[in-house]
Amino acid sequence: MKLQQILFSQGFGTRRQCDALIDSGAVSAAGQVLRSASADIATDGLVLTIGGEHWPFHERAYVMLHKPAGYECSHEPKHWPSVYELLPLPLRQRPTKSAVNGVQAVGRLDQDTTGLLILSDDGQFIHRMASPKHHVPKVYEVTTKHAVTEADVDALLHGVVLNDDPVPVAAAACERVTPTHLRLTLTEGKYHQVKRMIAAVGNRVEALHRAQMGGLVLDPVLMPGQWRWLTADDLAKLRREAPPDK
Ligand code: URA
DSSP states (O other), rough: BBBHHHHHHHOOOSHHHHHHHHHHTOOTTTTEOOOHHHHOOOTTTOEEEEEEEEEEEOOOOOOEEOOTTBSSSSSSSSSOOOOOGGHHHHHOOOOOOOSOOOOOOOOSOOOOOEEEEEEOHHHHHHHHHOOGOOOOOEEEEEEESSSHHHHHHHHHHHHHHEEEEEEEESSSEEEETTTEEEEEEEEETTTTTTHHHHHHOOOOOEEEEEEOOOOEOOOOOOTTEEEOOOOHHHHHHHHHTTOOOO
């Protein structure tokens, strides 16, 4: 692939900006400064260094972010900063086939929810992971205001009625870790679903953290606000739970 196209595809700005980066001598690979925008470069295993920062080539971007509290999962946040501000600019401006450039979150977490957020620029992947049809299990650590009873756990497992929907929704799993700490697994992603299910049993969520999606656990080395690329192994763990469309 031509060097200019590589930089463009990775989100380093317009083609003209990519040319300017190359001309300025800021782009290198394997210790060699790359000065020709039209040079043909193999992308397999390519790690560019741009302005001193290493940037591994990724045809498609798949990343995990440890979402901190106080951030909205929106490009146009209303009251809080956007989670997208936690990502480097190239991830936010990678060209895509859709109307919005850059990576998009797979489903949303509330402003005050913390934990595992997956983002990608692969529209099909996002659809597959977020689609209720595929039932990707999501594991939440829920801190409640009041102690949860065995009867509440039973109700959550058998189905509770949410305020706007007559069809009961049930947790796929529900474990009482302590009286005020539940580990809840959901396979749907209805609006404020955890908070509304807990409200349906007369309780209230004090803190909410997503620990896992499919077989993929939030990497414990990531501090709130930090992100990393997903590995092939991570993707396999996620995908195992979401079979492809028929
Ligand atoms: N359920 C909620 O209520 N909030 C979230 O952020 C995620 C699931």
